[in-house]
Amino acid sequence: MTNKLYLDDAYMRGCVSTVVRKETGTHGDILVLDTTCFYPEGGGQPCDTGTIAGHRVTHVCANDGEVLHHIEGRCTDRTVECMLDWDRRIDHMQQHTGQHIISHVIFRHFGAETESLHIGARHSTIDIPITELTGDDIRTIEDEANAIIREDHPIHCYVVRTVDIGKLRKAPTVGNDVRIVEIEGIEKTPCGGTHCSSSAEVGLVHIPHWHKKGHCWRIEFVCGLRCLTLLREHGAVINAMSARLDAPPSSLDERLCALKEEKEALYRRTQDLMRQRARLDLEKALHDAWNVDGVKIVSASYDEVERARELARLAVTTKRCVALAATCSSRGATLFFASSKDSGIDVRDAMNEALAPIEGRGGGSMHFATGHGPAGGAMPEALRRAWKVVAGER
Numbered sequence: 148m149t150n151k152l153y154l155d156d157a158y159m160r161g162c163v164s165t166v167v168r169k170e171t172g173t174h175g176d177i178l179v180l181d182t183t184c185f186y187p188e189g190g191g192q193p194c195d196t197g198t199i200a201g202h203r204v205t206h207v208c209a210n211d212g213e214v215l216h217h218i219e220g221r222c223t224d225r226t227v228e229c230m231l232d233w234d235r236r237i238d239h240m241q242q243h244t245g246q247h248i249i250s251h252v253i254f255r256h257f258g259a260e261t262e263s264l265h266i267g268a269r270h271s272t273i274d275i276p277i278t279e280l281t282g283d284d285i286r287t288i289e290d291e292a293n294a295i296i297r298e299d300h301p302i303h304c305y306v307v308r309t310v311d312i313g314k315l316r317k318a319p320t321v322g323n324d325v326r327i328v329e330i331e332g333i334e335k336t337p338c339g340g341t342h343c344s345s346s347a348e349v350g351l352v353h354i355p356h357w358h359k360k361g362h363c364w365r366i367e368f369v370c371g372l373r374c375l376t377l378l379r380e381h382g383a384v385i386n387a388m389s390a391r392l393d394a395p396p397s398s399l400d401e402r403l404c405a406l407k408e409e410k411e412a413l414y415r416r417t418q419d420l421m422r423q424r425a426r427l428d429l430e431k432a433l434h435d436a437w438n439v440d441g442v443k444i445v446s447a448s449y450d451e452v453e454r455a456r457e458l459a460r461l462a463v464t465t466k467r468c469v470a471l472a473a474t475c476s477s478r479g480a481t482l483f484f485a486s487s488k489d490s491g492i493d494v495r496d497a498m499n500e501a502l503a504p505i506e507g508r509g510g511g512s513m514h515f516a517t518g519h520g521p522a523g524g525a526m527p528e529a530l531r532r533a534w535k536v537v538a539g540e541r
């Protein structure tokens with residue numbers, strides 16, 4: 148059984164320990180110490196990292212009362228100096244204590260217990276089994292949690308033999324000795340994690356996102372210095388947008404809505420112009436078209452894929468017409484073959500014949516087929532072959 152210093156004093160940043168057992172791991176040794184300040188992963192709180200005898204501690208986990216420290220490299224010392232990555236630990240303490248406060252406020256309002264906690268590297272989450280959670284609820288939870296923080300309630304952790312479960316927010320999961328975390332004047336709850344010594348040390352809590360997750364609502368929260376980090380990140384994004392859009396932050400939403408409307412209007416205008424251009428293209432092409440048994444066969448190539456596609460689309464609704472449209476770029480040749488319903492021509496036959504020279508693949512329906520192949524230089528040959536098939540079908 149390892150003596151777990153973090154349970155008695157969460158502010159112990161280091162200790163001197165004796166190695167009582169050593170295993171050989173894949174990337175380094177796994178050490179069991181007589182006493183440790185390293186919190187092992189558990190209860191939603193990630194493990195501590197730091198160094199042991201100068202070796203980086205990569206992972207810490209608990210197993211049957213022992214704490215296993217995974218380190219980089221091989222450790223030959225018997226007496227070792229342990230040092231926590233303190234920034235990481237105090238951050239976890241702020242998130243974990245903040246979670247207690249948020250969970251307490253939620254319990255007070257909704258009577259719902261927190262089902263699970265996950266402290267992540269950027270943000271943390273809790274799952275609450277309730278059916279409704281509005282934006283106003285979230286603001287209330289934030290306000291009340293931050294009020295508890297400002298009131299600076301001392302926080303104590305202690306072990307009790309017997310516990311009156313009725314006085315706890317949450318029922319303990321262990322049988323005999325129960326470790327209680329008490330936020331003075333607020334609540335008592337069983338927990339084995341590391342916590343701040345007063346609510347004020349949490350600094351601030353903020354809930355940036357929340358969403359439905361199964362039968363629960365998942366609440367994403369940040370506490371302490373993470374709030375400052377988030378504020379800075381959001382500030383940088385807003386300032387960059389403000390500069391780019393040449394608008395103060397207060398009118399960014401209005402400016403973006405106007406830009407979106409402008410974009411949609413431009414899109415509609417572009418579509419309209421493309422259809423007009425296609426009509427002119429088809430008119431010109433029909434002038435030079437081959438007339439085979441009363442069906443006009445149009446063959447044309449353009450620089451733009453859209454232009455070729457639009458011409459083919461228009462041909463479908465043009466009286467007794469077949470269009471063989473193509474485009475060529477550094478990526479190869481693209482073909483659009485179309486026939487009007489009254490032409491009786493299946494353009495898939497022409498497409499199959501045209502795909503060979505451009506080494507392409509394609510498909511479609513009787514009256515509209517597309518194809519693409521990498522051999523762009525063979526596009527004229529593809530159109531010639533298609534033309535022969537269509538003319539031959541008459």
Ligand SMILES: [Zn+2]
Nearest residue numbers: 243328338340
């Ligand atoms: Zn806790």
